[in-house]
Structures are given as structure tokens and as C-alpha cells.
Amino acid sequence: MAEDALLRLEAVLLTARRRLEWRRRLATVLAPSVAVLVLLLFWEYGARLFAIPPYLLPGPQVVLASMRENAAALWTQGLVTTWEIVLGFALSVAVGLPLALAIFLWQPFARAVYPLMIASQAMPKVAVAPLFLVWFGFGLLPKVLIGFLICFFPIVINTVMGLHGIEREKIYLAQSMGLGSAATFFKIRLPNALPAIFGGLKIAITLAVVGAVVGEFVGGDAGLGYLLITANGNMDTALLFAGIVCLTVIGVVLFLLVELAERLLLPRHAVGGGAARDAA
Amino acid sequence: MGDAMLELRELSKLYATGNGVVRALDRISLVQSPGEFVSIVGPSGCGKSTLLMLAAGLVGASAGQVLVQGRAVTGPRTDVGIVFQSPVLLEWRTALGNVMLQAEARGLPRRAAEARARELLAQVGLAGFEQKYPHELSGGMRQRVSICRALIHAPQHLLMDEPFGALDSLTRDQLVLDIQHMWQARERAMTVTFITHSVQEAVFLSDRVVVMTPRPGRIDQVMEIDLPRPRTLAMREQPPFNAYCRQVLDLFLQRGVLREH
Numbered sequence: 001m002a003e004d005a006l007l008r009l010e011a012v013l014l015t016a017r018r019r020l021e022w023r024r025r026l027a028t029v030l031a032p033s034v035a036v037l038v039l040l041l042f043w044e045y046g047a048r049l050f051a052i053p054p055y056l057l058p059g060p061q062v063v064l065a066s067m068r069e070n071a072a073a074l075w076t077q078g079l080v081t082t083w084e085i086v087l088g089f090a091l092s093v094a095v096g097l098p099l100a101l102a103i104f105l106w107q108p109f110a111r112a113v114y115p116l117m118i119a120s121q122a123m124p125k126v127a128v129a130p131l132f133l134v135w136f137g138f139g140l141l142p143k144v145l146i147g148f149l150i151c152f153f154p155i156v157i158n159t160v161m162g163l164h165g166i167e168r169e170k171i172y173l174a175q176s177m178g179l180g181s182a183a184t185f186f187k188i189r190l191p192n193a194l195p196a197i198f199g200g201l202k203i204a205i206t207l208a209v210v211g212a213v214v215g216e217f218v219g220g221d222a223g224l225g226y227l228l229i230t231a232n233g234n235m236d237t238a239l240l241f242a243g244i245v246c247l248t249v250i251g252v253v254l255f256l257l258v259e260l261a262e263r264l265l266l267p268r269h270a271v272g273g274g275a276a277r278d279a280a
Numbered sequence: 281m282g283d284a285m286l287e288l289r290e291l292s293k294l295y296a297t298g299n300g301v302v303r304a305l306d307r308i309s310l311v312q313s314p315g316e317f318v319s320i321v322g323p324s325g326c327g328k329s330t331l332l333m334l335a336a337g338l339v340g341a342s343a344g345q346v347l348v349q350g351r352a353v354t355g356p357r358t359d360v361g362i363v364f365q366s367p368v369l370l371e372w373r374t375a376l377g378n379v380m381l382q383a384e385a386r387g388l389p390r391r392a393a394e395a396r397a398r399e400l401l402a403q404v405g406l407a408g409f410e411q412k413y414p415h416e417l418s419g420g421m422r423q424r425v426s427i428c429r430a431l432i433h434a435p436q437h438l439l440m441d442e443p444f445g446a447l448d449s450l451t452r453d454q455l456v457l458d459i460q461h462m463w464q465a466r467e468r469a470m471t472v473t474f475i476t477h478s479v480q481e482a483v484f485l486s487d488r489v490v491v492m493t494p495r496p497g498r499i500d501q502v503m504e505i506d507l508p509r510p511r512t513l514a515m516r517e518q519p520p521f522n523a524y525c526r527q528v529l530d531l532f533l534q535r536g537v538l539r540e541h
């Protein structure tokens with residue numbers, strides 16, 4: 001009898017916890033939405049209250065109107081920029097991962113290229129952009145290359161660190177099982193490094209947005225960066241804001257896509273691990 | 281008795297650290313016969329894990345030799361099953377998948393290996409948990425998975441490093457009984473080198489108990505445990521068993537590992 005009552009209590013507690021879990025999940029969506037809404041309200045009424053001229057700070061409604069008005073331009077220029085971002089990111093993945101592998105596998109190579117890589121990071125990319133303009137013209141290529149220059153670094157660093165950062169015992173285990181070095185790499189070391197690699201990819205995708213816009217600022221005839229420069233020239237601050245909103249949306253969506261890929265590829269890694277443990 | 285399964289000859293190990301050299305092991309000599317169950321007990325930091333890694337050929341000795349069936353060990357041994365001090369499971373593989381890693385690495389026939397993996401998991405009370413991932417298992421369950429992984433290829437030599445270190449006493453008792461059962465089932469075709477800091481566990485399981493001194497680890501004394509097998513929980517309450525434990529504890533008291541104030 002007493003056992004029964006205990007079990008029932010337990011069941012009630014568990015369902016209550018489940019419900020709380022749901023509420024927490026809802027809160028993760030709701031809380032930021034409310035925050036954004038409050039911010040927008042402040043912005044709208046603040047701009048009105050202090051009578052800030054719209055060429056300095058247009059309210060959200062003005063920005064929205066501008067977005068609607070320039071929807072076609074924002075869309076086509078947005079596509080151009082998105083394409084540049086994606087290509088820059090893809091190029092840095094295509095080059096960064098093999099480079100990281102070479103650095104991991106071959107010490108002398110690592111020593112040779114590390115200073116170069118760090119120099120490439122220390123060098124301000126905006127300063128290189130005009131040079132790329134001279135070399136590669138106004139087209140797509142210089143933007144992709146600037147994006148690449150900015151975002152290959154975190155990919156390489158995180159991949160190398162992920163490949164090195166493995167418990168010694170996991171390698172011992174592989175050796176005691178007679179696992180060859182290639183099999184050890186693919187069965188143990190690489191999957192073990194994937195969370196770190198994805199960490200690098202997530203940083204890289206946000207940096208790729210910066211790369212594309214910098215490229216367009218310096219020498220563009222298309223894209224949202226170019227649109228921003230033009231709007232700036234026309235003192236069209238509302239359009240300036242509209243462009244920034246679009247860039248932000250593009251950045252966030254691309255970031256979420258990388259995160260989605262991570263979730264699909266590593267459902268059991270650190271991403272879901274913590275939450276699953278809490279629920280258990 | 282034939283050739284020794286494992287022979288350690290004057291084995292020493294130094295580690296270089298930031299502030300000088302640490303002597304982890306000091307001229308260890310030990311001979312283990314095939315099928316023998318030997319436990320090594322000693323205070324924390326006396327070099328037990330180091331000793332096991334040397335015996336597995338995973339770490340090189342600074343001086344001395346490791347011989348397996350008369351042959352000098354020069355690289356990682358693959359005739360062993362190892363249970364490390366931590367479970368060392370792959371987070372992205374299920375319990376079954378982790379056990380099967382050993383079978384895959386050795387190219388064992390898949391179907392038979394999987395049946396055996398399931399049987400082993402069931403034997404240590406993990407039936408129904410085959411498809412769970414490490415983060416869904418308790419610490420004790422994870423360690424049990426790693427024990428199954430060390431046994432699936434029926435190794436001739438099982439090396440265990442404080443496998444029950446982090447477990448509650450009930451689970452510990454059960455696993456100690458399980459290990460004894462699995463070892464006896466092999467009818468002395470499996471040599472076991474077992475590291476523990478539990479004197480009771482060592483006496484319970486072993487043919488011989490090796491007691492080590494504090495760092496640098498040396499062999500202090502080797503005790504034959506002459507108790508009938510299979511050993512039972514009831515034996516732990518009886519005078520002969522307690523006398524053995526007492527002997528080890530007295531040794532620790534003499535060496536200052538234990539103090540009665």
C-alpha cells in the first residue's frame with residue numbers, strides 16, 4: 001500500500017518535472033522575444049519622445065516601411081551577399097580542414113605555417129581588401145577571398161586543437177586493441193574532435209558575413225554592403241537600418257544552419273548531452 | 281607451471297616533470313604464472329597505474345624489462361584486455377557499440393561477437409541497456425561496459441586498474457563476484473592483474489596479493505592467499521580472511537601509510 005502511494009507520488013513528480021521542462025523550453029523562445037519587443041518599443045517611442053530626426057535614428061516603423069519599399073532590391077542584393085558568404089565559408093572549410101590535418105600530422109609543417117597563419121590573422125583584412133580589388137577586380141572573387149582570409153583561422157585552430165585534445169587512455173585503448181593508425185584516426189580521434197571542429201565552423205560562419213560586407217564596402221557593385229554604402233551616400237538612414245537587419249537575419253540563419261548540421265551529425269555529443277542528462 | 285605469463289624484471293620508471301624527476305617505480309620484480317589472479321595494492325600515487333601501463337607495453341620503462349611468455353615487450357600488447365581507471369568510453373557509441381569496438385578492431389566475426397557482447401552485458405546486469413549512450417548510464421554502469429569491452433575477445437591476460445574505484449559498496453560486491461565468476465569460467469585460461477586500493481577486494485579475489493610501498497613504488501611484500509574457491513561473501517566474515525587483511529593493514533601501519541594516532 002505504502003509502496004503504491006510512493007510510486008504514485010513519484011509519477012506525479014515526474015510529470016510535473018516534464019511539464020517544467022516544457023516550460024523551460026518555451027521560456028528559451030519567449031524570453032528573448034519579449035526582450036526584442038521591449039527594445040523595439042523603447043526605440044520607437046524613444047525616437048518619438050526625444051524627437052530624434054529620422055536621418056539620425058529612424059524608428060522601427062520607418063525602417064519597416066523602408067524594407068517594404070525596397071523589398072526587391074534587398075532581396076536581390078541579399079542573395080548576392082549570401083552567395084559570397086557561403087562561398088567564402090565553403091572555401092575556408094575546403095582549405096582549412098586539410099590544412100589542419102597537415103598541421104596535426106606533420107610537426108615541421110606546423111612549425112613552418114603557424115607564424116604565417118597568425119600573421120594572416122593579425123593583418124587587418126580591411127587593409128588587404130583594396131589590394132584584392134587591384135588583383136581580382138570588382139567581381140565575386142575578391143569578396144570570397146576576403147571571407148576566406150577571415151574565417152579559415154578558427155576552423156584550422158579548432159580542428160587542430162580538437163585532434164590533439166583526446167584523453168591519453170583512448171589512444172592507449174586503440175593501441176591495445178591493435179587498431180591501426182588510420183582506423184584509430186577515423187574511428188576515435190576524428191569523431192572525438194567533431195564538437196571542437198563544429199565550434200570552429202560556428203565562429204567561422206559569423207565571420208564570413210563580416211568578410212563579404214568588408215569586400216563589398218571596398219570595391220562592390222552589388223550586395224548588401226554596396227547597398228549600405230549607397231544608402232549612406234543618400235543619407236537614407238532607414239535603408240541603412242533595413243540593410244543591417246537583412247545582414248543580421250542572414251547571419252543568424254546561416255549560423256542556425258551550421259548548428260542544425262551539428263545536431264544532425266552528432267546527436268550524442270556535447271550538444272544534447274547536458275540536457276538529456278538533466279532530464280534523466 | 282611452464283613459462284611465466286608476465287615477468288617484470290627490475291622495472292623502474294622515471295617521469296620528468298616541471299620541477300625535477302619523479303621516480304614512480306623503483307626496481308619492481310614480479311613473476312605471474314598463467315591463469316594466476318594477482319592483485320596489487322598500495323597507497324595512492326605509489327605507481328600502480330604506471331605499473332599496469334608498463335605491463336601492457338603502452339608506456340616504456342626507464343630501466344628493466346617486461347616479458348610476456350618469455351618474450352621482451354617492446355610495444356603495445358594486443359593480447360590483453362584493459363580496464364582503465366576511468367571507463368574511457370566513446371561518447372558517440374552505445375553501450376553495445378562500445379563493447380563491439382574491440383571486436384571490430386580485431387576483425388572478429390560480427391554476428392558471434394554481438395551475441396557475446398550482449399551476453400557479457402547481461403552478465404554484469406546491463407540487459408536492456410545495450411542501446412543506451414554513455415551519458416545515459418550511471419558511473420558504475422559505464423565501468424561495467426568497459427569491463428565487457430575488455431573481455432569480449434577472451435584475452436589471455438586481463439589488466440584492471442581500480443575498476444571499482446568510484447562505485448558504491450553494493451555494486452562493488454556484485455562486480456567482484458562477477459569478475460571471480462568470469463575468471464573461473466575460463467578455467468585458468470585467463471591471467472588477471474588487478475589493481476585496487478581495497479585490501480578486502482584484493483584478498484577476496486587473488487591467488488597472491490602484492491603490497492607496494494609509498495612512492496617511489498617498490499614491492500613491499502607478496503602474500504599467498506590460501507582460501508578455497510569460489511570465494512563467498514560469508515568468507516569475508518571469517519577469521520582466515522580477516523587475518524590476511526590484518527596482515528596487509530599492519531604492513532601499511534608499519535610503513536606509515538596508515539596512522540592510528
Ligand SMILES: Nc1ncnc2c1ncn2[C@@H]1O[C@H](COP(=O)(O)OP(=O)(O)OP(=O)(O)O)[C@@H](O)[C@H]1O
Pocket residue numbers: 295296297302303304322323324325326327328329330331365477495
Ligand atoms: N605522465 C606522467 N607525468 C609525470 N608524472 C606522472 C605521470 N603519470 C604518473 N606520474 C606520477 O607518478 C606517480 C605514480 O602515479 P600513478 O598514477 O601510477 O599512481 P597510482 O598508484 O595509480 O595512484 P592512484 O591510486 O591514485 O591511482 C605519481 O606521483 C604521479 O604524479
Ligand SMILES: [Mg+2]
Pocket residue numbers: 328329330365441442
Ligand atoms: Mg592509478
